[in-house]
Amino acid sequence: MQGYTLEDVKNWGKLVAAVLTSLPPQKTDAICIFDRNDLQLELLSCAADIYRSAFPFQPRILINGRARYEATETSWGCAEWRRILEGDVCGVPKGHVLTIPPAEHSGEEAESFVGLCHERGWKSVTVAAPPYYLPRCFLNMLGVMRARGVELQLHCLTVPQIKWEEYATKHAVKGGVVVKGMRFEHLDDELERILTYRAAYLKHDPGISPIASIEEGVEYLKVRR
Numbered sequence: 442m443q444g445y446t447l448e449d450v451k452n453w454g455k456l457v458a459a460v461l462t463s464l465p466p467q468k469t470d471a472i473c474i475f476d477r478n479d480l481q482l483e484l485l486s487c488a489a490d491i492y493r494s495a496f497p498f499q500p501r502i503l504i505n506g507r508a509r510y511e512a513t514e515t516s517w518g519c520a521e522w523r524r525i526l527e528g529d530v531c532g533v534p535k536g537h538v539l540t541i542p543p544a545e546h547s548g549e550e551a552e553s554f555v556g557l558c559h560e561r562g563w564k565s566v567t568v569a570a571p572p573y574y575l576p577r578c579f580l581n582m583l584g585v586m587r588a589r590g591v592e593l594q595l596h597c598l599t600v601p602q603i604k605w606e607e608y609a610t611k612h613a614v615k616g617g618v619v620v621k622g623m624r625f626e627h628l629d630d631e632l633e634r635i636l637t638y639r640a641a642y643l644k645h646d647p648g649i650s651p652i653a654s655i656e657e658g659v660e661y662l663k664v665r666r
Contacts, residue, residue, distance in 0.1 A: 452655045453576075453632055459662045460575045463597035465491050470563030472598070473503045473554040474522075475547055475570040475578040476510035479609040479624075481517060482525070483600040488569050489531035491598060500567075502526060502533060503557060505550055506540035511612040545615040547574075548638070548650025551581035559591045569598040571609075573627035577635050580658050584642070584651035594665060 445453075465472075472488050488502055504523070509516040519540055526533045541553035558566055570578040579597055586593050609627060611620040620630050641649045653661070 455659045460597040465567040465596045468498045469500050469565045469567045471501050472567045476505045477571045478511045480571045502538045507543040513612050547581045551585045555585045565594045567596045572599045572603045575599050580653045583653040588651035
């Protein structure tokens with residue numbers, strides 16, 4: 442990978458492997474689902490499975506309050522996700538699906554997710570997202586958590602049996618950016634974004650939410666209990 446050190450590549454591989462194979466604990470206080478239009482039904486089903494398996498504990502499922510999660514006319518948003526989660530298949534009771542204020546990107550989502558968890562006193566938090574997007578969402582949550590001095594146990598959740606060779610398209614809400622390619626290829630794009638946003642955050646660029654470095658993410662997972 443041109444432009445990266447061997448240590449960068451090693452840490453990226455460790456982080457991706459760790460978050461994709463992470464299993465949430467039996468008791469989790471909140472499941473924060475980061476929005477994407479790819480693998481939506483599968484991801485919502487996974488979140489509902491975690492919700493049911495936590496019985497008699499009753500975690501809350503947190504979703505973005507945006508009307509559309511991507512910049513297309515056919516994009517699903519908060520209303521569709523809530524209807525699916527509270528429907529007969531997923532069976533999450535009304536009142537257990539909570540929405541954050543509409544957020545345009547993963548950094549804004551993480552800021553609201555962490556803020557709500559801190560407000561409610563939740564400590565064990567499951568970060569859920571499509572597979573290639575999950576590392577960045579985890580690093581956003583970790584970065585915001587540390588910037589605000591909030592102590593959370595972060596765990597990760599994504600869909601099983603990922604078909605990496607399938608094509609997926611991302612229509613970003615902010616900036617109208619469109620990214621196409623196999624899910625494998627989205628991992629390259631995500632690495633570029635993480636490094637770019639991390640550099641911008643360290644320079645205190647306006648509008649950049651906290652994001653932990655890849656190395657910090659690996660070190661956190663080494664000591665997390």
